[in-house]
Amino acid sequence: MSDIPKIFSALSDPTRFAIVERLMNEGELPAGALQAGFDISAPAISRHLSVLNGAGVVNRRVNRQQRLYSVRPEIMQDICSWTMTHREFWESSLMRLEAALVEEMNKK
Amino acid sequence: MSDIPKIFSALSDPTRFAIVERLMNEGELPAGALQAGFDISAPAISRHLSVLNGAGVVNRRVNRQQRLYSVRPEIMQDICSWTMTHREFWESSLMRLEAALVEEMNKK
């Protein structure tokens, strides 16, 4: 299994989170296209991309003088799977909360 | 919707991640019980719990001189929901990857 805290660390920065969302919505993009839209320097974006790559969140591909980045879908599946391993906990907890709310309503 | 990067930030620390997993498996626990098992000082654990609480990941409840902590199930649901909003992206991507693998197999 993959290192979930490391993935979360990569996604904990708002800029990196936005980059990943953009890549999922728009597909593979070069570093330059990602810089546009973030009020931040090119080296800063490059570092963020390097962090994402280091955590296995994105892939890097070279095409001419561009570096194209894309989200590794396995990472999203890993996060989803992690929530699922605790699904019994949170689904039953939420049901108890809902039941407690209904109780409250009936009392008043 | 909730602040996913903030939740990820809270869960990016290995100690905090382990605390949250323990709380989900064992249920509500006092700070002291959480300290045991982590080779770290009580104030450090207290700070980690405060960070988790600040991000809305855990709830704090007072009972006698103990502070009891538990995971807020909504947070797990929020993370799960976030992956689901991008499900089309990652499921189709994974299918393409699998198809490409099958192609490779057939060639050889």
Added chain:
DNA sequence: CCACAATTTAACATTTACATTAAATAAAGT
């Protein structure tokens, strides 16, 4: 009220994260 137990806050040191500007690298086009 005093002592104990559980936990947090304060003060401090150290490491890590993130931004910037300037310089380096890589690939193409002229």
Added chain:
DNA sequence: ACTTTATTTAATGTAAATGTTAAATTGTGG
């Protein structure tokens, strides 16, 4: 070869995170 384009690496400063020990807080019980 020289210039332009795209991106990264280096050097540096500053802010934030994390750990420690010591002191303060909060609640129980003699």
